[in-house]
Amino acid sequence: MSSDYEYSDDDGDYYDEDELMDQDDQVANHSADSAPSEEEMDIDAFDLPTKGKQKSYHIESTTLSKHDLERAMDENIEYIAGIFGIEPEVASILLRHFEWNKEKLTEKYVDNPTGINAEAGVSAKPNPPRSTTSGSSRSTRRTTPASSRSKKSLSVEGPFVCPICFDDTQTRTLALACSHKFCTECWTAYATNKIRSEGEFKTTCMAEECTLVATDSFIQSVLATDLPTFDRFKELLARHFVSCNRKLKFCPYPECAQTVSCPAAASKFALTTIIPIVNCGDEKHKFCFACPIEDDHRPLICSVSKLWTQKCRDDSETANWIKSNTKECSKCQSTIEKDGGCNHMTCKKCKYEFCWVCMGPWSEHGTAWYSCNRFDEKESVEARDAQSKSRASLERYLHYYNRWANHEQSAKLSMDLYAKTEKKMEEMQLTSALTWIEVQFMKKAVDEVFRCRMTLKWTYAMAYYLQKGNEKELFEDNQRDLEKAVEDLSELLEQPIDTETIGALRQKVTDKTVYVQKRNEIVLEDSAQGYLEGRWKWNTPVEGFD
Amino acid sequence: MALAHTRRLNKELAEIHAGTPVGINLVNADTFEKWLFTIEVMGTSEYEAKKFLLMFRFDNTYPISAPAVQFVVDDTHKAPVHPHVYSNGHICASILGREGWSPVLTVIAVCITIQSMLASCKKKEPPLDNDRYVPRAPENPKKVSISLMVSPLLA
Numbered sequence: 001m002s003s004d005y006e007y008s009d010d011d012g013d014y015y016d017e018d019e020l021m022d023q024d025d026q027v028a029n030h031s032a033d034s035a036p037s038e039e040e041m042d043i044d045a046f047d048l049p050t051k052g053k054q055k056s057y058h059i060e061s062t063t064l065s066k067h068d069l070e071r072a073m074d075e076n077i078e079y080i081a082g083i084f085g086i087e088p089e090v091a092s093i094l095l096r097h098f099e100w101n102k103e104k105l106t107e108k109y110v111d112n113p114t115g116i117n118a119e120a121g122v123s124a125k126p127n128p129p130r131s132t133t134s135g136s137s138r139s140t141r142r143t144t145p146a147s148s149r150s151k152k153s154l155s156v157e158g159p160f161v162c163p164i165c166f167d168d169t170q171t172r173t174l175a176l177a178c179s180h181k182f183c184t185e186c187w188t189a190y191a192t193n194k195i196r197s198e199g200e201f202k203t204t205c206m207a208e209e210c211t212l213v214a215t216d217s218f219i220q221s222v223l224a225t226d227l228p229t230f231d232r233f234k235e236l237l238a239r240h241f242v243s244c245n246r247k248l249k250f251c252p253y254p255e256c257a258q259t260v261s262c263p264a265a266a267s268k269f270a271l272t273t274i275i276p277i278v279n280c281g282d283e284k285h286k287f288c289f290a291c292p293i294e295d296d297h298r299p300l301i302c303s304v305s306k307l308w309t310q311k312c313r314d315d316s317e318t319a320n321w322i323k324s325n326t327k328e329c330s331k332c333q334s335t336i337e338k339d340g341g342c343n344h345m346t347c348k349k350c351k352y353e354f355c356w357v358c359m360g361p362w363s364e365h366g367t368a369w370y371s372c373n374r375f376d377e378k379e380s381v382e383a384r385d386a387q388s389k390s391r392a393s394l395e396r397y398l399h400y401y402n403r404w405a406n407h408e409q410s411a412k413l414s415m416d417l418y419a420k421t422e423k424k425m426e427e428m429q430l431t432s433a434l435t436w437i438e439v440q441f442m443k444k445a446v447d448e449v450f451r452c453r454m455t456l457k458w459t460y461a462m463a464y465y466l467q468k469g470n471e472k473e474l475f476e477d478n479q480r481d482l483e484k485a486v487e488d489l490s491e492l493l494e495q496p497i498d499t500e501t502i503g504a505l506r507q508k509v510t511d512k513t514v515y516v517q518k519r520n521e522i523v524l525e526d527s528a529q530g531y532l533e534g535r536w537k538w539n540t541p542v543e544g545f546d
Numbered sequence: 547m548a549l550a551h552t553r554r555l556n557k558e559l560a561e562i563h564a565g566t567p568v569g570i571n572l573v574n575a576d577t578f579e580k581w582l583f584t585i586e587v588m589g590t591s592e593y594e595a596k597k598f599l600l601m602f603r604f605d606n607t608y609p610i611s612a613p614a615v616q617f618v619v620d621d622t623h624k625a626p627v628h629p630h631v632y633s634n635g636h637i638c639a640s641i642l643g644r645e646g647w648s649p650v651l652t653v654i655a656v657c658i659t660i661q662s663m664l665a666s667c668k669k670k671e672p673p674l675d676n677d678r679y680v681p682r683a684p685e686n687p688k689k690v691s692i693s694l695m696v697s698p699l700l701a
Contacts, residue, residue: 164609164649165550166557182649185550186610190649193610198644208648 055521056528057298061262061278061289064248066238069259073241076102084109089215094120096202096237100244121204121213124178162186164206174222176214180207187222192229201236251280252287265289271302272544273531296454299527300462303543308461312401322394330359330383359383400464404457411453414490418446424497432499441506445493445513452486452520459523467537471530478526482519489516551606552578558652570657579604582618583657587665599623600660601635602653603686612647614688615656627670630663634680636687638673639663 064072073092080091080102097120098105109116117123161168162183170183186206191214194200203214214222223230242248242259246266251258258280265276276289277296288295291302293309300308326337329345331352336345344362346353353362360380425439459479466472489512495505530536538545555578562572573582581602587593599618617625617635625635632638640646641659673679683690 164554166553167550186649189550189610193607197607197611200644206649208650210648 055525056532057275057524059262059264059274059276059278059289061260061264061276063281064259064261066257066259069238069241069248070234073238076100080105084113089217090117090122092216093122093213096240097121100241118211121202121211124210124212174218176205176212176218178205178207178210178212180205180210182206184222188226191219191222191233192226195229195233195236199236201233201240249289251282251285253280253282253285256280256282256285258282258285260289262289269544272542273301275299275301275528275531295458296451297458297461298455299524300458300465301531304465304538305458305461307465307540307542308404311397312404315397327356327359328387328391330354330361330387354383355380359387397464400460404460407453407457407460410490411450411457414446414449414453414493417493418442421446421493421497428497428499428502432502434502438506441510441513442493445489445509448513448516448520449486449490449493452482452516455520455523456483456486462527465538465540465542467539469537471535471537475527475530478519478523482516482523485512485516485519488512551604551608554609555604558654561652562654566654567658567661569661570654573599581653583653585657585661585664587661589665591665592667592670593626593664596626598626598664600657602656603688609649609651611644612642612651612688613653613656614686615642615660616687626664627672628664628667629669629671629673632673632676632679632683634683636679636683636690642687 074088076095077088077092080086080095081088083106084091086094094105094109094116095102097116098108105116114123118125159168160170160173160181160183162170162173162185164182164186167183167185170185172184173181174184174187175181190206191203194203203219204210205212205214219233220230223233238259239250242250247261247263249260249262250256251260260278260280262276262278264270264274265278271290275298277286277298278289279286286296288297288302291297291306293302293305297305322335326335328335329347329350329352331354332347332350334347334349336347344353345356354360355362358380360383364379421442425442428434429436429439456479459475459482463472463476463479466475489509492505492509492512497505527536559575562575566572569586569588571584571586573584575581581604583600583602585598585600586596601616601618603614605614616637617623617631619625619633619635625631625633627633630638637660639659641648641651641656
């Protein structure tokens with residue numbers, strides 16, 4: 001939902017003036033078109049709270065097609081080829097070797113072109129690494145007299161025999177600049193194996209310890225009859241290019257070939273103030289540019305979201321179990337699980353004897369072994385106080401966790417509900433005078449509820465980590481308002497639909513949807529502003545914050 | 547490649563029958579799926595007078611990709627204790643991996659590499675991560691994910 005009115009940061013000073021002008025535009029539009037259609041109304045609704053203003057929570061990104069990406073790679077290659085007067089294919093191999101770091105490559109290449117060429121596999125190593133101290137191989141490979149002997153026996157004089165497949169009927173052979181000749185079929189099988197099975201774009205010469213890298217045109221000629229594999233090769237190259245560039249990321253949705261460029265999220269520091277939720281052009285392909293949580297985790301920044309998901313993964317089930325099955329020893333605070341029927345507990349650790357029911361010391365129980373009617377005794381009250389204090393942090397976590405989980409669950413349920421509603425709507429369209437556009441209000445409402453529940457979900461994770469204070473209270477006020485609005489709308493969605501009342505229902509749902517949307521924007525906008533202003537303080541150490 | 551695979555193994559087998567390096571002996575090569583060799587380290591070494599059984603398994607990607615090679619560990623055979631050999635017989639050697647394998651390498655070349663790997667061993671100890679690796683390792687060493695076999699290379 002990018003706004004039509006976009007400003008660069010520099011324009012901030014003239015802001016109010018522009019906003020006024022926009023509103024004038026808006027008015028003019030409406031008077032010109034006296035009966036705005038449903039669709040136009042909804043577009044307006046999107047812009048409601050911050051009309052004509054770029055929202056702080058909206059992070060700029062652009063989408064690159066496969067073709068754009070290839071062009072970006074070519075630009076880099078041409079740049080390097082131009083500087084050093086080398087073939088683009090060579091420049092390309094050098095760039096891959098330097099993980100597409102032009103500056104580093106330029107610097108090193110100026111110093112020692114021969115060394116770099118050998119290192120990157122552009123030219124054969126001057127002295128084949130026969131020495132025992134080849135720094136790069138941490139391996140157990142050893143050059144042995146026998147392996148050179150076997151090599152000798154493999155390459156007999158006379159008609160060419162491929163040293164790999166021993167086929168002497170092969171007439172077509174190929175070799176890289178190192179002149180290690182092999183039959184075309186073996187080359188094809190080797191390149192295919194590298195690309196298909198190993199997912200590797202770098203194919204070196206097949207000869208032992210030869211590090212020369214096959215050029216792209218060599219690969220192409222070898223895979224001439226297998227275009228899909230050559231395409232896969234190009235894809236591997238593109239993936240490598242993207243993985244080396246912090247500003248780029250592939251759309252994580254399956255089968256999607258788009259790449260997203262988001263320069264704002266390229267630095268780690270920026271991630272303490274922005275949440276780079278982007279999409280690849282397809283609204284449904286929404287993802288976080290900076291972290292592997294595929295959800296839209298606004299309004300909580302990546303690093304804290306990560307803390308939360310980690311905590312939930314580690315703790316939530318365990319915490320629930322501890323809460324319902326254990327108590328703490330009133331003396332040493334060890335967590336105790338009751339595994340027998342008797343209420344007379346003896347702490348394994350400190351040997352303290354107490355009553356499971358009232359938590360008071362057992363000594364006061366006299367002979368009432370199996371029942372406890374001493375709930376109000378002073379000592380047991382104190383013991384339970386201590387107990388509840390130690391439980392408070394667990395309770396606190398579960399408070400936030402359960403709400404977090406509940407919004408997720410509810411969001412799913414509302415989608416299920418919609419599936420049923422949709423059918424009904426289609427029927428109504430056939431049986432009543434309603435048009436297709438008029439029955440779309442449910443879809444819009446459900447989508448909005450889903451979006452808002454995602455926001456709400458993460459507001460609970462955020463609130464868990466926010467430091468107590470006015471800022472947190474204001475945040476929770478916004479959260480409460482959104483939650484209330486969302487619950488109201490959700491309830492409306494569950495109302496029975498029939499032809500008589502649909503008109504009224506539609507009005508109600510549409511109004512509420514607009515309101516909910518506004519509340520969601522307020523939460524997102526305020527939290528995004530809060531990051532920019534440094535308003536949010538955490539109750540736990542967070543990377544990038546003091 | 548199936549034809550090339552058979553032709554290649556046939557050729558290698560013919561060479562093996564003509565003679566193998568000292569300390570390396572063919573035990574069984576009845577099929578083109580599995581070959582067995584005994585490996586002995588000649589001269590003075592940590593493994594003096596010990597014989598190990600080495601198993602090669604080939605799929606039809608051989609020799610384009612490396613064979614699966616491991617020491618046999620059963621009631622009568624043990625894997626050598628070596629920083630690059632896990633107690634289940636799996637071997638960590640670069641020539642058996644994607645990066646280090648070259649299709650011109652042969653079964654005998656692999657045997658020699660492993661023989662010299664044993665010969666040059668100065669201290670008999672298992673890989674650092676042996677206890678972590680062995681319970682999680684698949685039966686076939688070629689199916690190991692790279693991340694699992696890591697510490698011997700650093701050791």
